[in-house]
Amino acid sequence: xAVISQKPSRDICQRGTSLTIQCQVDSQVTMMFxxxxxxxxxxxxxxxxxxxxxxTYESGFVIDKFPISRPNLTFSTLxxxxxxxxxxxxxxxxxxxxxxxxxxxxTFGSGTRLTVV
Amino acid sequence: xxxxxxxxxxLSVPEGAIASLNCTYSDRVSQSFFWYRQYSGKSPxxxxxxxSNGDKEDxxxxxxxxxxxxxxxxxxxxxxxSDSATYLxxxxxxxxxxxLIFGAGTRLAVHP
Numbered sequence: 001x002a003v004i005s006q007k008p009s010r011d012i013c014q015r016g017t018s019l020t021i022q023c024q025v026d027s028q029v030t031m032m033f034x035x036x037x038x039x040x041x042x043x044x045x046x047x048x049x050x051x052x053x054x055x056t057y058e059s060g061f062v063i064d065k066f067p068i069s070r071p072n073l074t075f076s077t078l079x080x081x082x083x084x085x086x087x088x089x090x091x092x093x094x095x096x097x098x099x100x101x102x103x104x105x106x107t108f109g110s111g112t113r114l115t116v117v
Numbered sequence: 118x119x120x121x122x123x124x125x126x127x128l129s130v131p132e133g134a135i136a137s138l139n140c141t142y143s144d145r146v147s148q149s150f151f152w153y154r155q156y157s158g159k160s161p162x163x164x165x166x167x168x169s170n171g172d173k174e175d176x177x178x179x180x181x182x183x184x185x186x187x188x189x190x191x192x193x194x195x196x197x198x199s200d201s202a203t204y205l206x207x208x209x210x211x212x213x214x215x216x217l218i219f220g221a222g223t224r225l226a227v228h229p
Contacts, residue, residue, distance in 0.1 A: 108160040
């Protein structure tokens with residue numbers, strides 16, 4: 001199955017600043033997905049990033065706040081802009097992973113734990 | 118109505134028992150269903166996928182799907198303390214491209 005390297009693993013940021021999160025996949029994938037997991041909550045999809053086109057954002061998320069880049073089929077970044085304490089969450093990237101075994105599905109990066117102070 | 122619903126738990130079962138986790142979904146045309154396990158502080162880990170009505174078994178895990186009832190479940194046989202985690206049900210949503218919609222998760226506690 002695909003292996004995703006996500007960084008940073010955690011960061012503490014000042015309000016009003018921005019943080020860029022990177023995900024590198026060890027194989028070419030069409031779609032990359034960005035999720036947010038607020039403390040004690042489940043995963044909420046932020047946007048879907050397709051190489052060569054603008055990301056598609058879910059309701060409640062906008063490009064000015066969460067700009068995404070997808071320069072090639074193995075890499076994507078998510079920026080959390082003008083941060084406030086409400087942005088403190090775990091951010092995860094994910095790819096659809098057909099795999100070669102009996103189980104397929106979606107693989108997740110290790111996550112970025114963001115704390116905004 | 119939430120798109121994917123799960124009981125938040127906690128579900129507490131004794132070691133060796135069967136743990137039963139349930140999930141309902143609202144999008145009748147959903148085609149793919151997944152169960153993820155998430156340990157505290159870790160990212161979700163895929164444990165089962167199911168696409169057709171009926172049961173699918175993998176080791177101690179059995180996923181059950183009933184599309185008519187829009188219901189999917191996960192059974193864990195011979196539960197172990199190491200199974201204690203949050204179990205997330207996820208459904209592949211339509212919309213022109215694949216994306217996963219997650220339920221809120223059920224916290225399972227297996228006590229010795």
